[in-house]
Amino acid sequence: MKKHLLSITSNTEIARNIFEMKLTGPGTATMTVPGQFLHVSVGKHTSKLLRRPLSICDVDFEKEEVTLLYRAQGEGTKQLSQKQPGEIVDVLGPLGNGFFLETIDDSKTALLIGGGIGVPPLYYLGKKLREKGLKVKFILGYQSLEDSFYIEQFQEIGETIVTTVDGSFGIKGFVTDAMDQLTSDEPVIYSVGPAVMLKAVEQKAAGLNGFISLEERMGCGIGACFACVCPTENRQSGYVKICNDGPVFKMGEVVL
Amino acid sequence: MKKHLLSITSNTEIARNIFEMKLTGPGTATMTVPGQFLHVSVGKHTSKLLRRPLSICDVDFEKEEVTLLYRAQGEGTKQLSQKQPGEIVDVLGPLGNGFFLETIDDSKTALLIGGGIGVPPLYYLGKKLREKGLKVKFILGYQSLEDSFYIEQFQEIGETIVTTVDGSFGIKGFVTDAMDQLTSDEPVIYSVGPAVMLKAVEQKAAGLNGFISLEERMGCGIGACFACVCPTENRQSGYVKICNDGPVFKMGEVVL
Amino acid sequence: MSRLSVSLPGLNMKNPILPASGCFGFGKEYAKWYDLSLLGGITIKAATLEGRFGNPTPRVAETESGMLNAIGLQNPGVKGIIENELPALEPYNIPILANIAGSTEEEYIEVTRQISASPLVSAVELNISCPNVKEGGIQFGTHYKSAADLTKKVKNVSEKPVYVKLSPNVSNITEMAEAVEEAGADGLSMINTLVGMKLDWRTGNPILANKTGGLSGPAIKPVAIRMIYEVSQKVSLPIIGMGGVSTAEDVLEMMSAGASAVAVGTANFVNPYVCPEIIEKLPELLDEIGVEQISEMTGRSLRQWKTPLSSR
Amino acid sequence: MSRLSVSLPGLNMKNPILPASGCFGFGKEYAKWYDLSLLGGITIKAATLEGRFGNPTPRVAETESGMLNAIGLQNPGVKGIIENELPALEPYNIPILANIAGSTEEEYIEVTRQISASPLVSAVELNISCPNVKEGGIQFGTHYKSAADLTKKVKNVSEKPVYVKLSPNVSNITEMAEAVEEAGADGLSMINTLVGMKLDWRTGNPILANKTGGLSGPAIKPVAIRMIYEVSQKVSLPIIGMGGVSTAEDVLEMMSAGASAVAVGTANFVNPYVCPEIIEKLPELLDEIGVEQISEMTGRSLRQWKTPLSSR
C-alpha cells in the first residue's frame, strides 16, 4: 500500500462520457491482482477533496502502465477527464482484496457479468483467468450502444454477450436476461455492477459459486473511517468494510 | 469592462519568485491605459475563489498580447505560476482608472518610482509617457539583486536608478534614498509600491505634482463590495474605492 | 406565468434569482456588466440611519472555498440610498429587497419606516445577523426574544412585507425562525455568514483589521442547506435561501431543501455574470429532470424523500 | 525538551500533532502506511458501552473543500476496544487520547470508568458534540448545564485527565467552555463538525442516508480558528485545536489562535501521510519565522496582536 505519483500517457473518451486513462510509473508493478482499486486524487488544488475509487482495468508491466476506465459523471471525474498527457495523478493503491484466483478450479468456465461502469475490472480479471487456463465468458450490460465500450477488447479474451436496456445493441434488457442460457454449465460467477444488478445476479445464480464486487461512497479507502460498511451475517463483527475487506465478497456473504 | 478568456503564451520565472506571464486574445485590444489592472482568476476548480488584481505591465497590440509580472508568494499566485502555455486564464478588465496622461505637460520630466512588485505598471506607463514626449526617469527599489527584474527593459525607456535594501545592487537603501538628487527639476511623480513606501515618497515629494497607485485586498474588484476603501478628505463620501475610483490617486488625495 | 417565475410576499419575481445583500452594492456597478432586468430581483446593501464608513481595511480574506468579510455595514445612510441609489434601479422594473441594519431598535424602526415607504422598495430584509458590527446586528439575531420583539416593531411601521435574515451562528435556528414567524414576519432570509477568522501564520496576526469576519461562499453551503431544510419543516413562511450558491444546480438543491427564491452572494465576485448565467441554465436543468415549473422544486426533498442509494 | 514537544495534562507529546477522533480508526490501518511512533499522539475512534453498527450508508458526502460524515459512532464497544484495539498501539509508545460517547449520562460514565483505567490510555476526550446520533452526543453539547453536569460526573470516575470536545453548533461557545472549565475539565478539544446537509439536485434526496451529517475539512477552518481564539481568551484550559487543518502552516495558525496541540482529521483521507509530512515541515517553518520552541506559538495572536497592514 503506497501513494504513487503516476504520469498520464493518455486520457481519451472511448464512449459517451466514458474515459480511458493510462498512467505510467514504477508503482504499477504492484498492481497484480484484478478487482483491486486505486484511490485517485482529483488534483492538488481542487475543492474536491475526496479521492475517487477506480478499479484497475488492465496493467502492462513492461510499459509500467495501468489502465483505468471511468465515467465522467460528477464533478470529480469530470475534472479527471480534463487532464492532459504528462500531468501527474496521485493515487493510493492497489487497495482492497481483489479477486482471489488461487482456489478456483481451472477446469471451470468463468462467467463474468458486468453492468455499466462495473465492467472495467472484469477485463483484467478475464485476462488473468485465461492465463490460469479457465474458459471465460462475459455478459456486459449497458444502457445503449452509445454507452457501450471495450467490447472488442473483451471479445479477444472470450465469448462476449452484450445487453442494452434500450435494445440498441445486443440483447434488449438486463444482464440477467442473458444469464439463462449459460447457467446450465455451472460456471464460477464474477459480477461487478450496481447493487440492484448484483442482487438480481445473486438470485439468478442461486446455488452457484461466485463473487461480487461492491461499491460504496468512501472516505479514507483504507479501512479507517467506517464510511463504507456493509452488513454481513457471516462475520462476528456484523459488518464488512468494502474498501478493506472487499470490494470483492463471496456471493451471499453480504446483505445487499 | 469585460470578462476575457486569454490563452497563456508564456509564463516564466524572471527573478526569484517573480513570473512574467504573457496572455493573448482579442480582449487585449481594450487594455490601453497604463495603471489599470486585470482581475485574474486563479482557476476554475481551485479552492481559491477570489481573483487576484495584477497590473497591466505591457500590451503588444499587434500580437494581441498582454504582459503581467507577478510575485508567486501566496497560494493563488503560486498556482498561477504553475500554469503552462496554452492554458486559459479568465480575467476581468481592464479595471480601475489608470494613470490619466492627457493633462500632463509634455515638457516635464516624469519620475517613476516603484517598489518591489509595484514596479510592473511603471513599464507600460513609462512607454506611454515616452510616446507622449516626456523624459522618463525610473527609481526602482528591490530587496536585493536576486529580487530585481526588468532592469534592462526599463533602461531602454529611460534613465534607471536601482536601490536594494541589502545593497547587493545599485544604491543601498530605499527608493526615497535615491530621490534627493532628482527632485530639483520638479518632475511629475508616479509612484507604485507598498503603502509605507508611498507615504515616504509623498513626504519627500511634498509640493510636487504626482500620482500614486494603491493596493488593498479586494472582493469584487469592480466597486460593489466595499472591501477596498480608503479614507480621503477631498471627497464628499469620505472614502474612495481603490478598485474603481483608483487604484491611481493624486498625491495627497487619500489618507495613507 | 412563466416557467421560472416565483411569487413571494411583495416579491413577484420572473425567476427565483436575486443577488444577496452586500455583494451587489446598489446595483449600478453590475449594471455595467449586464442588463439587470434579467434578474428576479435585487437585494441592496444594508441601510443604516446615518451613513457609515464601516471597518478599517483589510476587510476581506480568502479561505478554502470561501471568504471572510468584515465590511461593517458601510453605506451612505437611508436618506442617501433613497435619494441617490434607488432611482437608478427604477428602469429595470424588478423587485427591490431593502436590507436594513441598525445599532438599536429605534434605528431599525426608523430605517424601515423610511425605506419601506419608497415606492421602489418591494420588501425589506431585516438584517439581525451581521457579525461585523459591535452593536446591533447579530446581538438581535442570537437571542430569540430580542429577534421577535424587533420583528414585531419593525412590522408595525413597515409598509412592505418584512423578511427576517437569520444568523447561522446559533444553537437552534428553528427556534429563532419560529419566534420571528410568531412575531409576524412575512418571510425568512437565510443564511447570513458564519463567524470566522484567519490568521497570518507568519505573524500570528489576524488578516482582517476587524479580526473576525463573516464566512461566505461554497464552503458554507452544506450548513445553509441543512438549516433551510430544518426550518422549512417547522415554519410556513417562504424562505429566501442563500449561502454558497454559485451554480444552477446549487439553486435547485437549495429550493429542494425548502427555499422559494435563492440569493447569490460571494459568487458574484468570482464571476460577475453568475446570476444571468444561472438564470439561463435553469430551464435546461428543469428539462433534464422533467419539472415544468421551478416553483414545484420548493421543499421537494421534504415531500418525497427516501433513502437514496448510491447509484452508478 | 525537543523543539516540537508540547505538554498537556496527561499528554506529553514529542510534537503537537495527533490524528483526530474518527479519522484514524484505532490506528492499525495507518500503521501500514507509516511508523505511528512519529506522531505526537493518537485520538482513537469514539467508544460506547456496547458495540454499535452506526448509521446506514451512504455515510459520507463531498462538499466544497470539505466533507459530510454520518458514521454514527460505529465501534466495537469499550470492552472490545480495550481488549482488541489498544494493545496494538502499545509498541508505538505515544499518548493515546480515548474519545468517549454515549446516549445517557450513565453510559458516558461507565465508558470513562472502564477506558480511563487502561494503562494505555493517557487521557479521555468527552465527545458531547457528535451530530450524527439521535440520543446523547450533541444534546449534551448544546446546553451548557448538561455539559457541565456530565463533565463533573465523568471527572469523578476518570483515572485520567478529561478533555471536553466542544460542538461549534452553538450560539456561544465561550459560555460552554467556561461551564466545563468550572465543572473541572482538564482541557478542551475543539471543534467537532458543523451540522450540514447535501441534496442530490436531480432527485431532491439527501446524499447521506442519515440526511444530515457533520461538516469537516478546510471549509470549516475559519470557524475553528475563531472559536479557539475566542475561547482561549476566556478559559485557562489547554486546547487541542482541530477543524480543517491540513498543512504545517495551518498548525501554526491554529496554535497562534490559542491551541496547545493540533488534531488532524479529514486531511488523513486526502493524504494518508499528512501527519508525518506536517511534523517534518514544522521545524522549517519555525526557522522561517525565527521561533525556537513550538510551544511559544500557542496564543501568540492574543499576546502580540496589532492591526495588520496588507503588505506586499
Ligand SMILES: Cc1cc2nc3c(=O)[nH]c(=O)nc-3n(C[C@H](O)[C@H](O)[C@H](O)COP(=O)(O)OP(=O)(O)OC[C@H]3O[C@@H](n4cnc5c(N)ncnc54)[C@H](O)[C@@H]3O)c2cc1C
Ligand atoms: C471499489 C470501487 C471501484 C470502482 N471502480 C470504478 C471504475 O473502474 N470506473 C468508474 O467509472 N467508477 C468506478 N467506481 C465508481 C466511482 O468511484 C464513482 O463513480 C466516482 O467516485 C464518482 O465520482 P464523481 O466525481 O463522478 O461524482 P461526485 O458525485 O462528484 O462524487 C462525490 C463523492 O461521492 C463519491 N461517489 C459518488 N458516486 C459513487 C459511487 N457510485 N461509488 C462510490 N463513490 C461514489 C465520490 O467518490 C466522491 O467522494 C468504483 C467504485 C468503487 C467503490
Ligand SMILES: Cc1cc2nc3c(=O)[nH]c(=O)nc-3n(C[C@H](O)[C@H](O)[C@H](O)COP(=O)(O)OP(=O)(O)OC[C@H]3O[C@@H](n4cnc5c(N)ncnc54)[C@H](O)[C@@H]3O)c2cc1C
Ligand atoms: C491594483 C493592484 C495591482 C496590483 N498589481 C500587481 C502586480 O502587477 N504584480 C504583483 O505581483 N502584484 C500586484 N498586486 C498585488 C497582488 O494582487 C497580490 O500580491 C496578490 O493578490 C496576492 O495573491 P496571493 O495568491 O499571492 O496571496 P494570498 O495570500 O493567497 O492571497 C489571499 C487573498 O488576499 C489578497 N491579497 C494578498 N496580498 C495582497 C496585496 N498585497 N494586495 C492586494 N490583495 C492581496 C489576494 O488577492 C487574495 O484575495 C496588485 C494589487 C493591486 C490592488
Ligand SMILES: Cc1cc2nc3c(=O)[nH]c(=O)nc-3n(C[C@H](O)[C@H](O)[C@H](O)COP(=O)(O)O)c2cc1C
Ligand atoms: C462582502 C459581503 C458583504 C455583505 N454585506 C451584507 C449586508 O450588508 N447585509 C446582509 O444582510 N448580509 C450581507 N452579507 C451576507 C450575504 O448577503 C449572504 O447572506 C452571505 O454572504 C451568504 O451568501 P453567499 O455564500 O452566497 O455569499 C455580505 C456578504 C459579503 C460576502
Ligand SMILES: Cc1cc2nc3c(=O)[nH]c(=O)nc-3n(C[C@H](O)[C@H](O)[C@H](O)COP(=O)(O)O)c2cc1C
Ligand atoms: C469520518 C469522521 C468521523 C468522525 N468521528 C468522530 C468521533 O467518533 N468522535 C469525535 O469526537 N469526532 C469525530 N469526528 C470529528 C473529528 O474528530 C474532528 O473534530 C472534525 O472532523 C474536524 O476536524 P477536521 O476538519 O480536521 O476533520 C469525525 C470526523 C470525521 C470526518
Ligand code: FES
Ligand atoms: S472508506 Fe474509510 S473505512 Fe472504507
Ligand code: FES
Ligand atoms: S473590491 Fe469590491 S469595492 Fe473594491
